Amino acid sequence: MQAARLLQIEQLRIMLVDDETSVREALSEILSRRGWRVSGFGNAEEAINALRHEHFDAVLADINMPGIGGMDFLRMAKESAPAVPVIMITGYPSIDLAVEAIKFGAVDFLPKPFKADELEIIVRKAVRNAGNEAGRPVDKTRAIGTLPELARKRLEDKIKELSILHTISESLDDVNEKEDIFRKTMDIAQIIADSERAFVLVAEHDTNELVVRGEAGYESGPSIAGMKLSTKDEPFREVISTKSYAYFASGGGALGSLLPGPGSVPVLLAPLVINREVVVILGLAGKTGGKELTNDALSLLLNLTAKAALKLENIALSENIFLSIIAAMNSLLNALDARDTYTKDHSHRVTQYAVKIARAMGCPQDVIDSISFAGPLHDIGKIGVRDDILLKAGNFTVEEREVMKSHVVRGEEILRPLNLLNSEKAVVLYHHERWDGSGYPMGLAGCEIPLVARIFSVADTFDAMTSTRPYRRALGIDVARDEITRCKGTQFDPEVVNAFLESEILKA
Ligand SMILES: [Fe+2]
Structure with missing residues (x-):
């Protein structure tokens, strides 16, 4: 063709x-x-x-x-x-x-x-x-x-x-998810071109495949979502090699599988190019007997695909930066782990417990996401505590205790350049606050303490009691549960304790 x-x-x-x-x-x-x-x-x-x-x-x-x-x-x-x-x-x-x-x-x-x-x-x-x-x-x-x-x-x-x-x-x-960008791009393109169907093909260059990741106008017939085509088949090969749009008076050949039903309709394929590589192809299929695409409409469509490509590139950059941050944080945790083997495993366990409590409380997903992201980092400030204090088996002097307590503020300082969300910061900064106001660093009380930190406090204490420390053996789960119940309303938020008692943690 x-x-x-x-x-x-x-x-x-x-x-x-x-x-x-x-x-x-x-x-x-x-x-x-x-x-x-x-x-x-x-x-x-x-x-x-x-x-x-x-x-x-x-x-x-x-x-x-x-x-x-x-x-x-x-x-x-x-x-x-x-x-x-x-x-x-x-x-x-x-x-x-x-x-x-x-x-x-x-x-x-x-x-x-x-x-x-x-x-x-x-x-x-x-x-x-x-x-x-x-x-x-x-x-x-x-x-x-x-x-x-x-x-x-x-x-x-x-x-x-x-x-x-x-x-x-x-x-x-205001869209930040790839699927939303695909959907909005198809919606706007369909309005500009007055087309009957639209589809989004994502190029997977490793396998030379184009995978259908979006479809519009296919409600009355079979779905094409997930369908795989070859990047080597025409007309896709041409669009990928020229990085330019292609317009066909009638969609035959490999396009036939994307356009079921009788009749031939005009088809436009417009590439989304990132770093000189076609990453997505937007397809638009006109109506049978419909008008030909005008130059004005085409110009707008090309503008749309360029904007959508830019948006996808930004998302890819953000994801890379995010992955780099996670990698950097893991390096920090590893550095801390090398000095204090307790901390790293403890941080991951506490995070899992806190997520289970949050789920038992019916917390929204963003609260659970904050706990999952910041949880493993909650004791990162201990990296700034000297070995002779960090590794000491209890019996701290007043001064040593203050140094240990400073880990929450140091942790927040270490993470500050990352512009964490307030709820993520709160996990690090406030996980040693107490419901009755006797905690640190601020001495916040009751609901002044952010919910994520109140949840983390219970999870942190439970894990501390049920794991073996250099200076004592692990306590039994029943002992830990009774101790947390005893401190309900003094050290801990009563509602968080109730959720803890009903959570998956104690059913394991
Ligand atoms: Fe801590």
Whole structure:
């Protein structure tokens, strides 16, 4: 099956006006790849001079340039060559800028950073529209700031497009799970393209497979979720190797398994690229007999996939950072374990007990997550306690006891750069507070002590009593249970003790 591109290749002559050589080179390379002839200008004066004497099909001009700025250049270009469409390059597209530039005759914007596909579509659209307008008389009123009908239409379209772009950004801003990004991307894409079905294929390059991780519009038929396809089959191979979208008048071949049912429909495959690698392919299938995808819709879809790819990249980065933090924390725990073998196993056991108590209390998942994450680190501050105190078998002096007590504050200080959640910090800082206010470091009482710390206090004490320490053997579970029950309402939160007594811990 051959991929039918939306527009035919033709020879165009493009003028580039940007004071930055690197931008001119980047744009020039992309445009030349399309077989177009490109002339670059580093300043507006030379460009205006060339525009007066040579033919160009379209002009791309930076808004921010020293000397004659982009807006003045635009005004002069429209006076010198009114029929040549001018596209403004900007890092900050906004409605104000759209009004200003379109008022002076610009036809579109090219937002930085550039995306090759989008650049091609914008230039083609500008040239095609200029061709359509060629027979009309030139409207001299633009230059004095009024809005003729065509410019007004352009402005309305641009505002609509910016508003859709804004919606795309906002919708993707508040999602942080991959599955949510897939779902929202499909939802927005279906609205933009007015498509009947959408699917998300995740590339697994190790196994050369594409796995369906999202589907929309398949409610009435069989689900395709989890279906596996080969990255080597067309048309996927082409999308992955060119890293560019592909549009098919009818979805046959390997696409057939994703699009059950009779009839052939147009299909768009748009890649999400991270680090120059296609990681996801968004697929959209139109309605039988539906309209062909417009260039405007395609441009918005490419913007959407670029935003979604950026969002996925951020998630991957956060996950990496998170894994690095966990690895660093485990190194710290290992360092502590090498000095005090009791602490590490104790920390993991206490965390498990605390999770069981939290579950028995019906705590929400975020409380359980805080306990699970911060629990193993709750005694990390002991890394700052000298060996002769840390390893001492009881009978602390007053001063030594104060040093031991300082481990909660030291622990919070060690973890501070990690910007932990308050509930995670509370596990470390407050796990030695007591219900009656006689604990440390703050002497908080009752519900002043965060719930996670009240839970941790019971779990910590239970484990301390039931494990063997350098200075005494482990106590029996019954003894520990009775002691915790005795301290209900003094050392411990009565509700936490009740949950502890009903929890899985004592049923083991
Ligand atoms: Fe502790």
